[in-house]
Amino acid sequence: MNWAENGPTRREVLRAIGMMAGTAVLYQAMEVLGHAKETQFAGPPNLQGARPGTKVIVLGAGLAGMLAAYELGKAGYDVQILEYNNRPGGRNWSLYGGDTYTELGGATQKVGFAPGNYLNPGPWRIPYHHRALLHYCKKFGVALEPFIQMNQQALVHSAKAFGGKPMRYRELHADWDGNVAELLSKAIDNRGLDSVLTKDDADRLRLALREWGALDQDFKYTKNYRSSRRRGFERAQGGGVLGEPIPSEPYPFKDIMDSGIWRVVAQHMNLDHQHSMFQPVGGMGMIGRGFAKQVEGKIRFNQKVTSISQQGGKVTVTHTDTGSGVTGTTEADYCVCTIPLSVLSQIDVDCSPGLDAAIHAVPYSNSVKVGLEFKRRFWEEEEAIYGGISFTDREISMISYPSGKLHSDGPAVILGAYTFGPASYKFAGMPPEERIARALEQGSVFHPGRYKEEFIGGATVAWSRSPFTLGCCAQWNEDTRKEHYQTLVAVDNRLVLAGEHASYVGCWMEGAILSSLDAITRLHKRALEA
Amino acid sequence: MRFVLLAVTLTLGLIAGPALAQKPAKPAPTPHPGAEVYQNICQACHMANAMGGEGAGRIPALAKNGALEAAAYPIMVVTGGKGAMPWFRGLLTDQQIADVINYVRTNFGNKYKDKVTPALVAELGVPAPKGGNREQ
Numbered sequence: 001m002n003w004a005e006n007g008p009t010r011r012e013v014l015r016a017i018g019m020m021a022g023t024a025v026l027y028q029a030m031e032v033l034g035h036a037k038e039t040q041f042a043g044p045p046n047l048q049g050a051r052p053g054t055k056v057i058v059l060g061a062g063l064a065g066m067l068a069a070y071e072l073g074k075a076g077y078d079v080q081i082l083e084y085n086n087r088p089g090g091r092n093w094s095l096y097g098g099d100t101y102t103e104l105g106g107a108t109q110k111v112g113f114a115p116g117n118y119l120n121p122g123p124w125r126i127p128y129h130h131r132a133l134l135h136y137c138k139k140f141g142v143a144l145e146p147f148i149q150m151n152q153q154a155l156v157h158s159a160k161a162f163g164g165k166p167m168r169y170r171e172l173h174a175d176w177d178g179n180v181a182e183l184l185s186k187a188i189d190n191r192g193l194d195s196v197l198t199k200d201d202a203d204r205l206r207l208a209l210r211e212w213g214a215l216d217q218d219f220k221y222t223k224n225y226r227s228s229r230r231r232g233f234e235r236a237q238g239g240g241v242l243g244e245p246i247p248s249e250p251y252p253f254k255d256i257m258d259s260g261i262w263r264v265v266a267q268h269m270n271l272d273h274q275h276s277m278f279q280p281v282g283g284m285g286m287i288g289r290g291f292a293k294q295v296e297g298k299i300r301f302n303q304k305v306t307s308i309s310q311q312g313g314k315v316t317v318t319h320t321d322t323g324s325g326v327t328g329t330t331e332a333d334y335c336v337c338t339i340p341l342s343v344l345s346q347i348d349v350d351c352s353p354g355l356d357a358a359i360h361a362v363p364y365s366n367s368v369k370v371g372l373e374f375k376r377r378f379w380e381e382e383e384a385i386y387g388g389i390s391f392t393d394r395e396i397s398m399i400s401y402p403s404g405k406l407h408s409d410g411p412a413v414i415l416g417a418y419t420f421g422p423a424s425y426k427f428a429g430m431p432p433e434e435r436i437a438r439a440l441e442q443g444s445v446f447h448p449g450r451y452k453e454e455f456i457g458g459a460t461v462a463w464s465r466s467p468f469t470l471g472c473c474a475q476w477n478e479d480t481r482k483e484h485y486q487t488l489v490a491v492d493n494r495l496v497l498a499g500e501h502a503s504y505v506g507c508w509m510e511g512a513i514l515s516s517l518d519a520i521t522r523l524h525k526r527a528l529e530a
Numbered sequence: 531m532r533f534v535l536l537a538v539t540l541t542l543g544l545i546a547g548p549a550l551a552q553k554p555a556k557p558a559p560t561p562h563p564g565a566e567v568y569q570n571i572c573q574a575c576h577m578a579n580a581m582g583g584e585g586a587g588r589i590p591a592l593a594k595n596g597a598l599e600a601a602a603y604p605i606m607v608v609t610g611g612k613g614a615m616p617w618f619r620g621l622l623t624d625q626q627i628a629d630v631i632n633y634v635r636t637n638f639g640n641k642y643k644d645k646v647t648p649a650l651v652a653e654l655g656v657p658a659p660k661g662g663n664r665e666q
Contacts, residue, residue, distance in 0.1 A: 084586040104575075104583030304586055342614030343587035363616035366574060422621065428574035464574045467585025470614045477659040 039510050041132035044139075045517055047524045050076035054527060057082065057317055057330055059308075060338035061299045062090025063509055064498040064516035066291040067136065068336040069298055072520055080330065081295060082303040082319055084468050089288020090338075091122035091469065092509060095371070095459050096283065103465040107432050112373075112457045114411040118283040119371025121461035123509050124400075124415070125149065126278040129271070130510035132517065133287075137280070142290035147279040148403045150268045151388020155446050158393045161258035162251075166390065166446050171251065172261040174214065174230035178221030179253040181213020189219075223249045264391050272508075279403060287509070307348040308335060310493050334523055338499045338516070340364065342470040351492045358484035362501060364471025366464040368427040370396070370439040372416035373456045379414075379447060380407060394442040395423035411456060416443050428462035435460045474501030489519070496523045564633025567626050571618070572634070580638040587614070593638035601646045602654050604631045610656030620658035624648040627655070 056072050058065045061083035069079045087093075095101060097113035113119075125147045126133060137144055152170035161167075187193055188202050188209075197205065210219055214227045221227060228234075228247040235246035267273055280286035292299065302322045309316040315335040320327045337344065342364040349359065379385040379401050387403040396417035405412070417439040419427050427435050436458035444451035463472040476485070489502045498512070498519040505511030569578070572592075576582050580593040598604055608627050611617040618627065628646045635642040 104585055104589060105577045105581075106583075339586070345613045346587040360613060363611045364614045365616065422570065425571045425574040429569055429571070429578070462574065465583065467583075470575070470585070470587050470589060475616055479659050 039130055039132065039505055039514060041135065041514065041517075044135065045071060045521050045524075047071055047075035047521065050524070050527065052076065053078065054334070055080070055332040056334045056336060056523075057315060057332035058336045058338065059305055059317065060090060060499070061085075061088040061292070061295075061301075062338055062499065062512060063092055063133075063287065063291060064500075064512040064519075065090070065336065065338040066288075066295050066299075067513060067516045068338070068498060068520045069295045070291070071517070072336070072524070073295065073298070075524060077334075079295070079298055080332070081299040082305060082317065082330065083299050083301050084304055084322070086301045087288075088292035088299060089285055092284055092288040093122050094118040094120050094283030094285030095461070096285075101459070101461065102467070103432070103462065104467050104470075105465055107465075109432050109459055111459045113371070113413060113459070114373065116282070116405070117373055117411060117413045118285070119369065119413060119415070119459045119461070120279075120284040121369050121463075123284050124279065126509070127272050127274070128276045128278070130505075130508065132513040133510045134278070136513065137287060137290065140290040140294055142287050143281040144278040145281050145404060147277040148387025148401075149273050149275060149277045149389065151385060151401070153383070153385050154388040154401070155385075155390040156259060156261060156264055157391065157445055158259050160393070161255050161260070164445070166392075167251075167259065168232070169261075169264065169390075171231045171248075172256060172259050173265055174227065175221070175250045175253070175256045176261050176265065178213045178215065178227055178230070178250060179256060181209040181215055182219060182221045185209045185213075185215065185219040221250060223247050260393070281404065305339060305347055307350075308337065308495065309350045310495060311350065315494050333494065334527060335495045336516075336519060336523065337495060337497050338512075340469045340471070340499065341474055341501050343468070344497075349495075351495060352487075354484075354487040355490070355492045355495075355497075358488040359497075361480050361484045362474045362476060362488075364463075364469070365473050365475045365507070366424040366428060366462075367472045368417060368419045368424050368435060368460065368462045369415060370417035370427075370435055370458055370460040371413045372436070372440060372443070372458045373411050373413045374451075375411055375454045375456060376409065377402075377412045378450045378454060382450070383447075390446050392442070392445065394445070395419060395426065396439050396442045397423065399443045399446060414443070416440065416458065417460075424462075425464070428464045432460050432462075435462065473507035474499075476506065489515070491519075491522050491526050496520075562629070562633045562637075564626075564629035564631070567622065567630035568633055571622070572630065575615070580634065589614075592634050593640070595640060598635050598640055599642060601631065601635070601642070601644060601650065604634070605646065605651055605654045606656060608655075609651065609658075617656065617658055619655060624651040624655065627651045 055078045058069045058079060058081040061081045065081055066088060069081050073079045095111050096118050097111055097115060099111045100108060102108040152173065154169050155166035156169050156172055157166035185206050188206050193202055209215065213221060214230050216222050216224055216226060224247050227250060231248055231250065233245040234248040237243065237245040303319040304322050305317055305319045307318040315332045317330050317335065318327065319330065341359055341362045345360045349356065385401055386406050387401050389398050389400045391398050397420055398418055400415035402412050417427065440452060440455055463469065488497060496519045498516040500506055500508065500511040503511030503515040505514060575589045576592050580591060582589040582591040607615065608631060609617060609619040625648045628648045628651050631646045634640060
């Protein structure tokens with residue numbers, strides 16, 4: 001290594017720091033140099049030395065609550081969890097065949113999916129950089145497999161383009177890049193970029209555009225072997241007599257513009273949707289089950305919390321058994337409350353006026369998911385679509401093909417709707433069977449002649465009608481963050497809040513995990529100081 | 531069989547077409563402009579019958595709701611949100627907000643006579659928050 005002559009590469013510097021000072025320093029150095037940008041997870045907390053007999057009551061058996069109970073239990077606390085549902089996991093949840101779900105308003109669905117098939121009503125994919133969640137999945141034995149986010153063979157549909165015919169993502173993407181490259185190269189030829197580029201840089205950019213956009217020798221995006229290597233051939237490459245491929249004709253740029261393809265492409269450039277992504281084998285709910293095994297015997301299900309008191313140097317939680325209707329109280333020295341603010345704001349919480357205001361300041365978003373089961377994987381068998389997402393400007397916004405059990409026979413479940421904005425309210429306002437019928441109708445644009453014909457049955461969850469959350473996720477804005485966030489996360493006497501709502505990784509499981517770890521670390525410190 | 535049915539339908543259509551167009555039955559009542567807003571937005575939580583629901587928490591019933599008597603209250607809640615309910619300023623126009631409040635205040639067992647106008651919504655409503663991106 002001769003740094004004086006050539007200057008060290010970044011890798012060489014990192015290796016040197018790693019050898020001299022261990023991985024913690026290496027990690028910090030990586031952060032400074034701009035690598036390893038992930039959510040804030042520096043490893044599990046190592047909480048130790050709880051005063052014997054100190055009790056902690058955890059409210060909510062979602063990921064935040066169960067993790068709090070696990071880590072505090074390890075530290076020596078006597079922990080108990082109260083949960084409203086009759087299952088662990090909270091929003092981490094999968095609906096399987098045989099499951100029954102009753103939403104607010106009373107509509108009940110009996111899920112009829114074949115064994116192994118499922119709908120993930122809540123979270124459904126894990127970014128590779130959600131290191132805290134990935135850490136605990138490994139630690140708790142939750143098997144993961146790839147989640148296929150982007151699939152160039154999937155379809156993009158817009159009512160405004162191609163006469164409403166869905167087109168291959170691959171073709172639209174290639175034609176978008178090709179046309180933009182050609183236009184930029186024209187701008188260089190017309191000296192349109194002279195004010196911002198030197199002659200040398202303009203020449204280099206021109207060559208780069210030819211490579212990036214698959215342009216021909218004349219810097220045009222045209223029908224040829226080169227562009228077809230991106231967008232696909234009219235006749236694919238083969239063997240023997242007819243082996244020679246026939247190039248395909250790019251679409252007119254106006255149609256590409258109308259398709260809005262850049263929105264889909266840009267979505268996949270977002271940090272949260274970049275490869276690699278993961279999902280648990282067998283459904284997202286496997287994470288909740290995996291966590292629950294670690295706190296076995298500590299969860300009391302079917303408990304509806306009605307008040308939290310901090311009087312008399314202790315925490316007293318009043319809760320009603322939703323089965324028997326019997327109301328009781330549980331006392332503890334401390335409380336970790338992971339109840340969503342949508343519900344907590346309706347519970348009598350004995351806390352500072354500031355925390356009370358924060359609890360009441362954050363509304364919840366809404367979303368609807370619909371799972372549709374089909375007799376077979378016609379999208380794989382006939383169209384070679386293996387996982388990934390087809391996008392539409394219809395209300396369902398997308399359909400997602402299963403990433404698990406690829407290339408298998410038998411029935412499979414497509415995520416048939418994942419709504420945003422006004423469409424979520426519209427869908428949630430319908431009875432479940434109407435949501436399913438509408439998702440089937442709208443999604444059939446992608447696979448006419450198959451979608452409705454091979455449909456078996458569906459399941460749907462409208463989060464605004466979810467009995468245990470009354471919504472999807474905490475919906476912060478700039479003002480509420482400024483005014484309430486720090487108060488919301490602060491330890492309030494013997495109480496601390498945790499969950500995705502107490503994080504900046506809102507609506508992701510990682511947010512719940514990181515919030516929980518931070519909350520219990522501070523609560524533990526408080527307990528030791530008391 | 532399908533052919534026969536089709537033929538019958540066509541025949542009936544030809545004969546009944548003009549007659550149906552002039553059908554003297556009472557004209558369909560014009561739907562309240564707020565009804566569509568209610569169906570597309572509000573009933574996602576408050577339910578089609580405006581009875582709300584109860585789980586770990588409660589979604590209040592709008593039916594026979596005494597809190598709707600002072601129009602300023604629903605204006606503040608719909609524009610600014612309350613508890614789990616998000617703000618709807620920005621998603622709905624002041625006209626739509628006025629329409630849906632008028633609809634709820636005169637249906638579902640509510641009989642409040644005074645009308646809410648877009649001007650009143652503009653005057654009493656809460657502004658949409660900054661950076662309040664609704665999408666997750």
